[in-house]
Amino acid sequence: MVHVYNTSGEQMRIIELDTVKSTNSYAKAEIECLQDKTVIIAKHQTSGRGRLTRSWVDLGEGNLFMSIVLKPSEKFNEIYSNLTQYLSVVLCRVLKKYGLEAQIKWPNDVLINGKKIAGILSESVMFPGGKLKGIILGIGVNLNAEQSDIDAIPDKIATALNIETGRAIDLKDFSNKLLDEFFANYDEFLNKGFELIKKDYINRNCFLNKEIKVQVFNRIESGLASEVDANGGLVLLTKDKKQIVLTIGDIL
Ligand code: BT5
Numbered sequence: 001m002v003h004v005y006n007t008s009g010e011q012m013r014i015i016e017l018d019t020v021k022s023t024n025s026y027a028k029a030e031i032e033c034l035q036d037k038t039v040i041i042a043k044h045q046t047s048g049r050g051r052l053t054r055s056w057v058d059l060g061e062g063n064l065f066m067s068i069v070l071k072p073s074e075k076f077n078e079i080y081s082n083l084t085q086y087l088s089v090v091l092c093r094v095l096k097k098y099g100l101e102a103q104i105k106w107p108n109d110v111l112i113n114g115k116k117i118a119g120i121l122s123e124s125v126m127f128p129g130g131k132l133k134g135i136i137l138g139i140g141v142n143l144n145a146e147q148s149d150i151d152a153i154p155d156k157i158a159t160a161l162n163i164e165t166g167r168a169i170d171l172k173d174f175s176n177k178l179l180d181e182f183f184a185n186y187d188e189f190l191n192k193g194f195e196l197i198k199k200d201y202i203n204r205n206c207f208l209n210k211e212i213k214v215q216v217f218n219r220i221e222s223g224l225a226s227e228v229d230a231n232g233g234l235v236l237l238t239k240d241k242k243q244i245v246l247t248i249g250d251i252l
Contacts, residue, residue: 012037012179019044022056023067024123024138031125031134036071037183041175048140049121051250056119057153059160062144062171068137068182073190080135081247082194082232084108084120087139089197090181091118092204097177098165103206105251106225106234111206115159117142141178143169194232202228207251212236216249 013035020026020042027040042065048056058065070083088108095102095112103111110118121138142150142160150158161169189196202208205228213222214236221244223236233245 012039012183014039014041014179017042019046021045021047022049022138023065024049024121024136027067027069027136027138028123028125031069031136034069034134036069036073036134038069039179040067040069041065045140049138050119051121056121056140057149059142059145059149062169063160064139064141064143064171064175064178066139066175066178068139068179070135070137072132072134080122080124080132082197083135083137084122085194085201085232086186086189086197087120087137087182089200089204090185091120091139091141091178092200093181094174094177095161098161098169100161100164102204104201104204106205106207106228107232107248112159112164114206115157117159117161117164139178141174143171143174195230198228198230198232201232207234213252214246214249215252216246220252221246221249 015038017040022045023040023042027034043061045056045058045065048058048065050056085108088104088110091110092102092104100112105111108120109116118139118141123136125133125136127133142158144162145160147163150160185196207225208227210225212225213220221236223238225234226237227235229235229245233247236244236246238244
């Protein structure tokens, strides 16, 4: 286990593993023994997971597979649905340090020039009675990949940081930057929720004021993406002038 101090002097526990099925699955299975703000990082994932039944492709050593364990606090229940949006803004700020302007596709896809560079998966773990035990916030970022492996990713146009910057990326340096940025404002985020990041989130969006289609479970909603509300929900204006607010879904 490695201890790292972030910019606010707080200690983080980082557990570094070689190969796991999925860092999220590992954290879920071990959640009882893991304290708040423990970070799991693996060199390889053999069954990395995306949302629903989708998978996350391991593009080889030097890419980031990370899960952050977050335990409930007083304010936690209200904001936990916005944690993925918080992490997407955090990631954009880190990518800027590498000279890149990333865009966010609601709710939390981070894109460079329209290509997916990272994926975020938040999972909640409950006690038998339904009380929240914790959130596992997983993130995969393509840092060092071959173009041919990127091209083989199913159903998505993707990219990696080394391809975008033209140089190899130091995994440890990147993950420290990401964790530093995440925890620098995390406590404030617990207090203020989505409001804290709304401006940055909106400035980075690539979907507002466009006619879009959103897959919500097995139905499709369409309309003009008119705003992101105070809670991070996507407001759609439908053809028959109805306003609908989506809290979950995939922009197609
Ligand atoms: C996601 O799902 O984007 C969330 C991925 C989260 C991965 C991390 S890695 C650490 C932690 N442990 C895990 O097991 N998971 C988390 P979703 O929005 O459902 O997108 C999945 C889709 O992205 C796939 O169906 C592919 O089309 C595409 N994809 C898969 N691997 C990719 C990659 N390496 N880079 C870019 N796109 C990828």
